[in-house]
Amino acid sequence: MIKIEKLPKPGVLSDNEEQWTDEYIRRKSGDLSIPKAAETRYRHPDIKSTLRLESHDKCIFCESKISHVFPGETDHIIPSSKKPEYIVKWDNLGYVCKECNRNKHNYYDARVPLLNPFVDEPKEYLLFVGPLVFPKPGRIRATTTVEKLKLDRSALIERKKERLQNVQLLLERLELFPHGSAREFLLEEIEAEADSSREYSATVRQFLNQALAEV
Ligand SMILES: [Zn+2]
Numbered sequence: 001m002i003k004i005e006k007l008p009k010p011g012v013l014s015d016n017e018e019q020w021t022d023e024y025i026r027r028k029s030g031d032l033s034i035p036k037a038a039e040t041r042y043r044h045p046d047i048k049s050t051l052r053l054e055s056h057d058k059c060i061f062c063e064s065k066i067s068h069v070f071p072g073e074t075d076h077i078i079p080s081s082k083k084p085e086y087i088v089k090w091d092n093l094g095y096v097c098k099e100c101n102r103n104k105h106n107y108y109d110a111r112v113p114l115l116n117p118f119v120d121e122p123k124e125y126l127l128f129v130g131p132l133v134f135p136k137p138g139r140i141r142a143t144t145t146v147e148k149l150k151l152d153r154s155a156l157i158e159r160k161k162e163r164l165q166n167v168q169l170l171l172e173r174l175e176l177f178p179h180g181s182a183r184e185f186l187l188e189e190i191e192a193e194a195d196s197s198r199e200y201s202a203t204v205r206q207f208l209n210q211a212l213a214e215v
């Protein structure tokens with residue numbers, strides 16, 4: 001998980017937010033004159049594409065790249081079942097993988113909210129060690145987030161491990177270039193692996209911090 005800057009609200013949401021919220025609440029209260037589509041307007045393609053852009057096509061929680069193999073969904077940070085008035089609230093929407101979405105389900109506890117990557121700085125709460133992620137001691141929200149989202153699930157660990165092994169191959173090539181511009185180029189390439197747009201960047205960043213400290 002990394003901090004994500006929210007992009008400006010898409011035009012379709014600025015134009016319709018009030019009406020869509022109102023219709024959603026009426027529909028949910030049993031007003032069947034409102035079409036069922038009122039329940040899923042947050043999935044509008046313009047909203048989805050902006051959410052994907054701001055998270056670099058990754059799940060905002062586990063940083064898995066979204067693809068046909070690992071599909072993603074528009075999710076509510078605070079579930080709409082708890083806060084129907086937030087159904088299309090821009091700050092409350094994010095792009096998440098199916099797995100995190102399923103694990104999160106409708107969890108919401110105002111006393112112990114999950115980490116919110118749009119608001120919180122995840123590295124203040126989470127410790128990335130190799131392919132693993134741990135809550136920092138005493139950070140109850142981090143503990144809850146790791147547990148609820150199952151951020152330590154084995155499928156994630158396996159994929160992060162593969163990712164680190166690929167970065168390790170690049171690091172090994174450094175030995176072939178003890179100095180000079182080729183080495184500089186390779187170092188830049190390695191550092192680009194930790195870019196926010198790359199999969200599991202928090203994991204890779206921490207790994208490189210350790211590995212390159214000794215180079
Ligand atoms: Zn995820």
